[in-house]
Amino acid sequence: MPSAAATPTPRDTPQAAAFRRQVLSPLKLRLFMLRKLPMAALAGLRLRALTPEEATVTIPYKYLTQNPFRSIYFACLSMAAELASGIQAMMQVQSGGPVSMLVVGLTAEFSKKAVGTIAFTCPDGAAIAQAVAESRATGEGRTVVCTSTGRDEAGDVVAVFKITWSFRARK
Numbered sequence: 412m413p414s415a416a417a418t419p420t421p422r423d424t425p426q427a428a429a430f431r432r433q434v435l436s437p438l439k440l441r442l443f444m445l446r447k448l449p450m451a452a453l454a455g456l457r458l459r460a461l462t463p464e465e466a467t468v469t470i471p472y473k474y475l476t477q478n479p480f481r482s483i484y485f486a487c488l489s490m491a492a493e494l495a496s497g498i499q500a501m502m503q504v505q506s507g508g509p510v511s512m513l514v515v516g517l518t519a520e521f522s523k524k525a526v527g528t529i530a531f532t533c534p535d536g537a538a539i540a541q542a543v544a545e546s547r548a549t550g551e552g553r554t555v556v557c558t559s560t561g562r563d564e565a566g567d568v569v570a571v572f573k574i575t576w577s578f579r580a581r582k
Contacts, residue, residue, distance in 0.1 A: 423463045426505035431461050434498060448494075454487050456494055461502065465534040468495040472526050483525040485570075489517065492559035492572035495533035499557075500576055503536070503543045509581040510543055515554065516575030525561070525569045533559040542578050552579040 434440045435458065444452035454476050460467040470476060470483060470491040478484040493514060504510040535557040542553035554577050561570040 424506040427463065427502045430502045430505045434458055434502075435461060451490055451494060454490060456491055458494075458498060459530065461498060462536065463502070463540070464536040465532060466495045466499050466536070467530055467532045468492075468498070469528050469530045471528045480524075481526070483529060485519070485521070488525055488529065488531075488561060488570055489519065489572060491529065491531045492519075492533075492561060492570070493517075493574055495531040495559045496535060496539070496557035496574050496576065499533060499536045500539050500543075500578070503540045504578075507543075507547055510546060511579050511581055513577045514574055515577045516556075516573075518573045519570060521570045523563065523567055523569045525563065527564045529561045529563055529569055531559045531561045531572075533557050539576070539578075542576075546578045546580045550580055550582070552577055554578070 434443065440458055441452060455471045455473060457469045458466065459469050468491045470487055472483050476483045476487040500512050504512065535555065538555045539557065542555045546553045554575055557574045557576060559572045559574060560568060563569050
């Protein structure tokens, strides 16, 4: 008997596929970030992969992202971690009625100095899709804790962020 807590695979709607095509275009993503997320654009965030299940966002170590300890500033890392989960949430709210989304919590654990290019992957697309669907069905808010894991170029874990998203269907 399947577990009641099992999270279904998110549906890939035509709206989600169209959104994915838009944001996976480097030029269109750059224009979007300049308009809506200018600090992410300045920091050099890049969307490397986006599927209904997961997203990967990279951030480089460079002049604008550095701290005095010759590594990437923690706030820049949190931007990349948030975008890895937030871009999935944006994709999930494309179809159906309007849904407001907001970060309501964040915790982070740092395990290694962040130098080079750090890739944050968030595999919580199914949980996000379920929360959005439940909010639309009930009209009540839902929260999801998404985990974004940052790895350096060698594959070592640099940081793990847990970002709590709140979703509420609007009328």
